Structure formats: C-alpha cells, structure tokens
Amino acid sequence: MHSLYVDSTSGLVIGLLDSEFKWVEYHDTNEKKPSEVIHVEIYNLIKKYNLDLKTMNFFFSAGPGSYTGMRLGEGIAQVLAWENRNVFSFLHFEVPTFVGVKKGFWVTNAFKGQVFSYNWNLEEGTSEKELINSADFKIMDTTLGYTLAADSKDFSELKNTKDLIKNSSEVIFAHVYKEKMREPPYYFRTLDEEFNK
Structure with a gap:
C-alpha cells in the first residue's frame, strides 16, 4: 500500500512512500505559496503512478509552522478523513x-x-x-x-x-502508523493572539 506525505507547514513537501515507508518520490518544492500548487502536485503524483486514493495512507505534518500553511494541509487531511481514508499526522x-x-x-x-x-x-x-x-x-x-x-x-x-524525515522515513512513518497518530494542528499562538491587530 502506498502512502502520500504532505507538509505545508513551511513551504511544501510532497512525497510518495511504498509499503515499507521508503520514498518512491520526495519533492521539497521550496514553494512560498503552497496553496497555489498543492492540489496540482498531489494530482500529478497520484496520476504518475496510477494510484487509487481509496487504497492509500495519508500522512501530514501538523506543525508547528505557518498558520495558513498548516490550515491548508489540515483541510485536505479532514476531507480525506471524512471519506474514511487512513489519515495520520505528527508534530515536527x-x-x-x-x-x-x-x-x-x-x-x-x-x-x-x-x-x-x-x-x-x-x-x-x-x-x-x-x-x-x-x-x-x-x-x-x-x-x-x-x-x-x-x-x-x-x-x-x-x-x-525535514532532512531527518527524508533520510529516516521507514522508522518515522512506521512509528506514526503503528501508533495511529492524528495530532491536531499546533499553532504558535492562540487565534486571538495570532490575529490581534
């Protein structure tokens, strides 16, 4: 079973893992505005390997990081969870x-x-x-x-x-999967503090 990894907390990292949590592909896009490319990047990766979303696991970074970036990743994670997909998340x-x-x-x-x-x-x-x-x-x-x-x-x-995740994927994702981790987004500050003018 393949797994998709998405980290939009600081830039955008998208990767595809095999059944042993080894990287099939890993892309650190260095994208400053992940919202402009995240859906296309995910679509292209899924299409390239002719994968079925119904048979995949999904891993997300839950932060901490950019407020907007974290909401972007968490929004996709929630949609997948509503569709009863295997969704996992962890904190950097x-x-x-x-x-x-x-x-x-x-x-x-x-x-x-x-x-x-x-x-x-x-x-x-x-x-x-x-x-x-x-x-x-x-x-x-x-x-x-x-x-x-x-x-x-x-x-x-x-x-x-990010380098640790890239170089130790088998250990890290096996741990998150085994523990069934689903961490909520971790914001640096409360919403009132974040958006207080």
Whole structure:
C-alpha cells in the first residue's frame, strides 16, 4: 500500500512512500505559496503512478509552522478523513524522538519576532514549549531543526527535521502508523493572539 506525505507547514513537501515507508518520490518544492500548487502536485503524483486514493495512507505534518500553511494541509487531511481514508499526522518537534533522540532542543521561527523552542528529555520524562524573543537567538528564518546542545542559544548548527524525515522515513512513518497518530494542528499562538491587530 502506498502512502502520500504532505507538509505545508513551511513551504511544501510532497512525497510518495511504498509499503515499507521508503520514498518512491520526495519533492521539497521550496514553494512560498503552497496553496497555489498543492492540489496540482498531489494530482500529478497520484496520476504518475496510477494510484487509487481509496487504497492509500495519508500522512501530514501538523506543525508547528505557518498558520495558513498548516490550515491548508489540515483541510485536505479532514476531507480525506471524512471519506474514511487512513489519515495520520505528527508534530515536527517530536520527530527526533521517533528515531531515538532521547533529549535535545528543537527550534523554529515563530514569526512576529518570536522563536518557538521545544526541549525534551525522555529519560527524565520532561518537555517544555515556549515562545522567546527572536533577538535572543541566532536562527535562520525558515529553520525547522533540533540540536543536542543545551548550553547556549546559538542554534546555528541545527539538524534539519525535514532532512531527518527524508533520510529516516521507514522508522518515522512506521512509528506514526503503528501508533495511529492524528495530532491536531499546533499553532504558535492562540487565534486571538495570532490575529490581534
């Protein structure tokens, strides 16, 4: 059974996985406006391999990321779920734990002058999420990544989560599938905070 993967949280990644969750195709489109191409990209991939949506699994990233991008992916996920398709979703900041990273920090640009930080320690059973002023960090605007370094706020050598998903697909998607994960979208802020003028 093939699986489709869609991540519209930061740009647009669309991929097709085989029954063992190995990539058949993986496209990081670097698209700034995923809404303009997402349906065509999905259609072209399905058509290229002559696949039937009724016999596929669907995996989505539930964030965090761009509010509009997350709503785009979640909207498609909800339509597929209404059609009784196998829909799964997961959070980028939890991906390192799927491949056995027991502790670390995950950070990304949270927009509005803020950075989102998630730190975890599975051995201690702790985790913490917070929004911090971006002036306190050295971070690229589009980074989605994690590090084991906890002694400073210099996250310049992050391991990119998208690369981890691309290079460890068998482990990551097998875990999400086995656990039947369906995480709701994770927004950096409440809707009132996001749209407050």
